[in-house]
Amino acid sequence: MTNGEKEFSIVSDAMEALCWECVSRKEPTVGAISGCVVRVVDARISGQLEYLQTVEASHFPWEPSGGFIVMASNEPERGIGIYFRVGQRGFILPVSGQPPCVASTAATLEAFVDEALSMFGMKLTGGKWG
Structure with a gap:
C-alpha cells in the first residue's frame, strides 16, 4: 500500500468510529445509512x-x-x-x-x-435492478 492508501484507511476507520460514537449519542449531524459510512473521494486513476x-x-x-443501489454523479454536480x-x-x-443529506x-x-x-443538478448513473 502507498502512504496515501494507508492514510485513507486510517482516516476512514477513524471516521467510522466517530460516526458510531455520535450515533450512540443521537448527534444530528453524523450518522450511517444502512450501517454504511460513506466517504466521498476521487477515484485514484479516473478522478471520478x-x-x-x-x-x-x-x-x-x-x-x-x-436491496439498494448506490449511484454516483460527476456532472454537472458531484454527489451520490x-x-x-x-x-x-x-x-x-x-x-x-x-x-x-436529503431524504x-x-x-x-x-x-x-x-x-x-x-x-441538485446531479446526474446519477450506475447499475439498475434487472
Whole structure:
C-alpha cells in the first residue's frame, strides 16, 4: 500500500468510529445509512466517483425484492444517491451540499434519479435492478 492508501484507511476507520460514537449519542449531524459510512473521494486513476456505484439485491424468501443501489454523479454536480427498493426510499448526498443529506420519497428508481437532477443538478448513473 502507498502512504496515501494507508492514510485513507486510517482516516476512514477513524471516521467510522466517530460516526458510531455520535450515533450512540443521537448527534444530528453524523450518522450511517444502512450501517454504511460513506466517504466521498476521487477515484485514484479516473478522478471520478464511479467506484462508489453498487447494486445489491436480496434473494431471501422473506425479502424477495430487497436491496439498494448506490449511484454516483460527476456532472454537472458531484454527489451520490442511495435508493432502497423496499420502502421505495432514497437519500441524496451532494458533495459539500447544505443540507448534506436529503431524504427522498420517490416511488421508483427513475423518479429518484430525476429528483436528484431537478433538486441538485446531479446526474446519477450506475447499475439498475434487472
